[in-house]
Amino acid sequence: SYVLTQPPSVSVAPGQTARITCGGNNIGSKSVHWYQQKPGQAPVLVVYDDSDRPSGIPERFSGSNSGNTATLTISRVEAGDEADYYCQVWDSSSDHYVFGTGTKVTVL
Amino acid sequence: QVQLVESGGGVVQPGGSLRLSCAASGFTFSSYGMHWVRQAPGKGLEWVAFIRYDGSNKYYADSVKGRFTISRDNSKNTLYLQMNSLRAEDTAVYYCAKEGAAAGAPLDYWGQGTLVTVSS
Secondary structure, X not given: OOOOEOOOEEEEOOOOOEEXXXXXXXXXXXXXXXXXXXXXXXXXXXXXXXXEOOOOOOOOEEEEEEOOEEEEEEOOOOHHHOEEEEEEEEXXXXXXXXXXXXXXXXXX | OOEEEEEOOEEEOOOOOEEEEEEEEOOOHHHOOEEEEEEOOOOOEEEEEEEOOOOOOEEEOOOOOOOEEXXXXXXXXXXXXXXXXXXXXXXXXXXXXXXXXXOOOOEEEEOOOEXXXXXX
């Protein structure tokens, strides 16, 4: 089955840039979606199709995808960005939907 | 606005059954695929099952295949998850989520979840 690997944690100072990676075999050939989940809340879609943002999501959230790694970038990090972040793809070969292992972003 | 409201969670003994429901509103329910996703306490997200807009195709995670059944009633705008032969490792918050407009589209709206606890 397809596996997506994320770093368990990323720490960043306010105003700096956080980069969260999502590794998978030839993930660059798939569309990657990213979700933000704050404690006690449901996940929220923040980036879809590698680099598009839903309405209402700040431009500070951006994404890229190439080769074996997709990346979610949060620019000018704010305290409110502290959350868990998950990448997700659809594995068409198995018709399974796969989530990454999740990354906890801590704002110092 | 899109609203998804799950219900049916609770405490059940190992080997027991439970049926979850997800009431949808604010969009044309019959036009979109729907998912169930779960999250065990302190753990990450795990995709559980998907059903196409018309119920013609259903996909399941290996961990639940043969025990869980996803279904929908488009006349009632409701999604279901029938869970049988429950195990302790099925303990989780279960979310229903709406899929976007195409195959492999993101899960663009989520409910608040319902907690299922499997324990004797």
